[in-house]
Amino acid sequence: MTEATSEVTRPRPAEATPPRLxxxxxxxxxxxxxxxxGPIALRGFGAIQRVVCPACGSLLRPEDxxxxxxxxxxxxxxxxSVLPLHARGRLDGATWEIVGICWRTVPGWPWQEFLLYNPYxxxxxxxxxxxxxxxxxxxxxxxxxxxxxxxxxxxxxxGRSYRHFSGADAYVTYAEGEFPWxxxxxxxxxIDDFVAPPHGIxxxxxxxxxxxxxxxxxxxxxxxxxxxRAFDRPGKPPKQKGxxxxxxxxxxxxxxxxxxxxxxxxxxxxxxxxxxxxxxSEREVFQATDLRFDSVLSQEVTIGEPGASTTVEISFTAYxxxxxxxxxxxxxxxxxxxxxxxxxxxxxSYSGFEDGESxxxxxxxxxxxxxxxxxxxxxxxxxPERDTSALAENDPLGLRLGTFGPFGVRSPxxxxxxxxxxxxxxxxxxxxxxxxxxxxxxAWLLGRxxxxxxxxxxxxxx
Amino acid sequence: MERExxxxxxxxxxxxxxxxxxxxxxxxxxxxxVVRTGVDLRLLGKISAVVDDGSPLLLGGKGSFAGxxxxxxGRLQLRYARGAWSxxxxxxxxxxxxxxxFQGNYAVTTPVADGPELPGFYNMAIGTWHxxxxxxxxxxxxxxxxxxxxxxxxxxxxxxxxxxFSLDLAGPxxxxxxxxxxxxxxxxxxxxxxxxxxxxxxxxxxRLRRFEGWRD
Numbered sequence: 001m002t003e004a005t006s007e008v009t010r011p012r013p014a015e016a017t018p019p020r021l022x023x024x025x026x027x028x029x030x031x032x033x034x035x036x037x038g039p040i041a042l043r044g045f046g047a048i049q050r051v052v053c054p055a056c057g058s059l060l061r062p063e064d065x066x067x068x069x070x071x072x073x074x075x076x077x078x079x080x081s082v083l084p085l086h087a088r089g090r091l092d093g094a095t096w097e098i099v100g101i102c103w104r105t106v107p108g109w110p111w112q113e114f115l116l117y118n119p120y121x122x123x124x125x126x127x128x129x130x131x132x133x134x135x136x137x138x139x140x141x142x143x144x145x146x147x148x149x150x151x152x153x154x155x156x157x158x159g160r161s162y163r164h165f166s167g168a169d170a171y172v173t174y175a176e177g178e179f180p181w182x183x184x185x186x187x188x189x190x191i192d193d194f195v196a197p198p199h200g201i202x203x204x205x206x207x208x209x210x211x212x213x214x215x216x217x218x219x220x221x222x223x224x225x226x227x228x229r230a231f232d233r234p235g236k237p238p239k240q241k242g243x244x245x246x247x248x249x250x251x252x253x254x255x256x257x258x259x260x261x262x263x264x265x266x267x268x269x270x271x272x273x274x275x276x277x278x279x280x281s282e283r284e285v286f287q288a289t290d291l292r293f294d295s296v297l298s299q300e301v302t303i304g305e306p307g308a309s310t311t312v313e314i315s316f317t318a319y320x321x322x323x324x325x326x327x328x329x330x331x332x333x334x335x336x337x338x339x340x341x342x343x344x345x346x347x348x349s350y351s352g353f354e355d356g357e358s359x360x361x362x363x364x365x366x367x368x369x370x371x372x373x374x375x376x377x378x379x380x381x382x383x384p385e386r387d388t389s390a391l392a393e394n395d396p397l398g399l400r401l402g403t404f405g406p407f408g409v410r411s412p413x414x415x416x417x418x419x420x421x422x423x424x425x426x427x428x429x430x431x432x433x434x435x436x437x438x439x440x441x442x443a444w445l446l447g448r449x450x451x452x453x454x455x456x457x458x459x460x461x462x
Numbered sequence: 463m464e465r466e467x468x469x470x471x472x473x474x475x476x477x478x479x480x481x482x483x484x485x486x487x488x489x490x491x492x493x494x495x496v497v498r499t500g501v502d503l504r505l506l507g508k509i510s511a512v513v514d515d516g517s518p519l520l521l522g523g524k525g526s527f528a529g530x531x532x533x534x535x536g537r538l539q540l541r542y543a544r545g546a547w548s549x550x551x552x553x554x555x556x557x558x559x560x561x562x563x564f565q566g567n568y569a570v571t572t573p574v575a576d577g578p579e580l581p582g583f584y585n586m587a588i589g590t591w592h593x594x595x596x597x598x599x600x601x602x603x604x605x606x607x608x609x610x611x612x613x614x615x616x617x618x619x620x621x622x623x624x625x626x627f628s629l630d631l632a633g634p635x636x637x638x639x640x641x642x643x644x645x646x647x648x649x650x651x652x653x654x655x656x657x658x659x660x661x662x663x664x665x666x667x668x669r670l671r672r673f674e675g676w677r678d
Contacts, residue, residue: 022520025672045673046516047565049545064513095676119673120518120662122566140567142659144600144632157634180565181544205588208543211605212588216632 026119033058034070041086044099044178045119052100052183054078054085054176059184072184078176079103081112082128082238085177089231091126091137091222094118098126100177106168106191109457115179123180125217126227133237134244135222138202140215145194145201153460155194155201157218162194162201165245165458181206197221197454198248221246243454251447258440265436277424285312286380289416293326297382300335303421304375312373313423316345317365318386318412323350325362326412327385335377343368371425380419387411471496472505481535481553484615495612497619506619512539512611515546517563518662518670521614525665527570530554534561534667536614542607551616558617560655561665562630562640568665569638571657578654583627583647592631594639595656599631606647628652632659 029042038055042048042062051060051068057076060068081101088097100115109131116124125138145157153164172187192203198221206213221244224237243249286301304310318326325348332341345368351360388411455462471478474492486506487496495506523534536551547564559572574595580586583604591598606627609620627647631639640655 022514022517022671025674026514026516027674043675044516046514047545048516064511066514119516119676120670140565141636142567142569142632142638143634143636144602146634206544208605210543210607211603213544213604214588214600214602216602 029066031068034060034068035073036075040068042178043086043097044117044180047180048178049181050179050183052175052177052179057174057176057185076174079174081114081176082130083112083114083126083227083231083233087231089116089227091116091124091230094121096121096124098177100179100183101175102172102179102183103174104170104172106166106170110173115177125219126222127219128227128238129244130238132242132244133224133240134247135224135227136200136219136244136246137222138217138219141201141218143216145203145216157201160196160199162196162199164460165193165195165200165455167192167459182208193245195245197246197252200246219246221248242457243450245454245457247454249447249450249454251443251450255440255443255447258443262436262440266433269432269436273429276429277426280311280424281422282313282420282424283422285419285421287416287418290414291384291416292414293384293386293412296384297380297417299380300377301380301419302377303332303373303419306375308375309372310375310421311423311425312370313367313418313420314343314345314370315365315367315418315420316347316382316415318347318384318415319364320410321347321349321364321412322410323352323408324348324387324389324411326387326415328415328417329383329385330368330417331381332373333379333381334374335379337374337376341370341373343370369423369425369427371428373421382417384415386415469498469503472503478503479615481615482558483617484536484551485617486612486619487536487615488612490614495619506621511622512537512613513546515539515548517548518673519548519550519561519563519667520669520671523667523669525667527552527559527660527665530556532559534614536612536616538612538616538620539610540607541610542605544605546610551614559657560640562638566662567659568662569640569657569659570665571638571640571655574654574656577641577651579650580641580652582650583629583643583652586629586641594631594641594654597633597637599633599637599639601629602632603630 026045031040031042033040033053033056035058036053036056038053040051040053048062055078057074058070059072061071063069083098085098085101088095096116096118098114099117102113104111104113111127111129114126116126127136127138143157145155148154148156148161155162168191169188170191172183172185175183175185190205194201200219202217202219204215206215224240228237285303286299291297303312314330316328325346328345330343330345345366347364347366348362349364350362389409452462469478469480470476471489471492471494473494474489476489476491478487478489478496480487480498485498489496497504497506519534521534521537525532532552532554534550535553538549540547550561550563552559552561557572559570562569578594580592586601588601588604591600606625609622609624611622612620624645626645627643629641636659638657638659642653643649
């Protein structure tokens with residue numbers, strides 16, 4: 001493209017007396033397009049490299065004198081962008097004016113880029129992804145992000161790590177207004193996006209005949225409603241769909257505090273359990289040992305206070321118990337009530353050596369906790385049973401030779417029973433744990449789902 | 463600082479307030495470029511034409527950087543294919559510095575006495591990291607530019623139209639390094655300017671340009 005042209009708006013009267021030292025106020029201007037004659041408002045105050053006529057799309061260039069020269073005559077139709085040229089809005093605590101609008105696309109992902117300008121603060125880039133309705137605000141950063149060595153393509157800047165999202169050539173498809181760079185429809189630039197939602201860094205390489213520049217832009221997700229408020233737009237903004245590249249993931253953001261509160265709850269739970277179990281008196285109601293298997297135990301016991309209920313623990317054990325079992329049918333019959341409590345308890349112990357590994361299973365002592373037992377007098381009845389395959393009394397010398405039973409098997413001779421009241425009921429104490437852990441786990445799952453949706457649109461779908 | 467001697471513009475006779483080690487001055491009244499060589503003044507003619515680039519900075523503005531006060535005493539405007547930018551010449555009480563001004567992005571640098579040995583301009587690829595003054599910096603901008611014009615005083619004679627070569631490097635914490643190869647891109651000891659990026663507001667400038675429809 002040749003920039004030489006004879007078409008110039010007008011000689012400026014200012015040229016006779018150059019605005020030296022710029023002590024006068026910089027002025028906005030209203031000129032006419034050299035191609036279509038339509039009005040062009042110039043509000044960029046001098047740093048402008050290109051002006052694209054909003055009406056016809058002709059490309060103009062400000063000369064040193066301030067006059068416009070026509071570079072490229074066009075006759076495209078004006079298109080409505082989601083925000084209008086020259087709208088003003090407040091973002092980041094400052095007022096900004098849209099001086100240029102540029103539609104860009106990487107194949108399949110079009111967006112509208114609004115060049116925001118404040119003469120005292122420079123430029124910002126407000127981007128609206130037209131495909132999914134998400135917004136971001138960009139600002140050129142002076143620092144250089146460092147590439148993180150390793151498999152994952154990532155950069156780190158100011159202590160924050162950003163993962164590579166996508167790299168592609170972006171093309172300009174439409175432009176209007178003023179630009180401090182040489183914009184032209186069809187221009188391509190390679191853009192690499194790195195994300196740490198809701199933040200991101202975009203690295204764009206801009207090459208020209210006399211040099212090349214690596215522009216680093218820090219981006220931050222904006223909510224559509226925030227943009228609409230900032231620019232005081234009527235109605236509702238285009239709906240946001242899916243998970244935008246920089247859309248926040250509140251599940252992830254709150255993961256830390258959720259885990260922390262989970263930890264706090266677990267600590268509280270632990271101490272509460274310690275306290276409650278410590279305050280349980282575990283008073284012994286009845287104990288009998290060295291009982292023989294040939295008789296039934298029948299004993300009157302008093303449990304708790306009349307009118308109140310308590311927890312009762314019944315423990316049953318038998319001796320000796322090697323590769324054998326013992327069973328007790330325990331019944332608590334209230335003396336002045338109706339409903340008896342009955343339970344079967346089996347103590348067993350088995351062990352062996354198989355495939356080079358020793359194993360053992362079973363419990364020599366079984367404990368059973370009964371919750372909410374009404375206080376009062378009970379008749380405790382225990383009917384024991386046992387494995388009789390290898391009784392020690394048949395082998396008084398303890399030789400355990402073949403005729404008396406299988407090797408390594410000892411059937412029980414005696415049994416014992418213990419009844420305690422006001423014991424700690426551990427099965428209810430465990431209940432809160434899955435609930436406490438459930439919240440962060442659920443958040444983790446939902447957060448992961450959201451990230452998958454986001455990354456499905458990237459160069460690195462998971 | 464060297465005492466200011468009362469000298470006049472050879473063209474129009476207005477005072478030519480040379481300061482410190484300044485070598486050239488653009489006369490505020492007639493726009494002539496006046497060059498100081500020793501005790502003599504030489505006239506370079508009316509060649510300076512600073513274009514309005516919309517910068518909010520003003521010659522004569524006073525501010526501070528890193529706790530040191532400065533005055534903006536000169537401006538060099540440069541032009542390259544992608545636009546124009548300004549380098550404002552700063553006079554600190556104990557030295558000089560530059561304030562780079564490009565599309566609302568600013569950086570203050572001061573000259574480094576003994577710059578490192580570096581590859582020539584053409585061998586410094588964009589995006590590569592180099593050690594300068596004990597820190598790692600990435601080449602972020604590489605360009606050949608022309609002097610467009612000047613205002614105030616400058617420490618050298620900037621002849622408009624001359625092409626010179628420079629690189630900008632950025633550090634991870636907003637450090638800013640400018641390598642000035644002058645007119646010789648094959649030099650291996652470019653002039654080094656070291657500093658950092660700044661926000662305009664943090665310089666606390668006492669005067670800024672006025673823009674129609676805007677208040678700072």
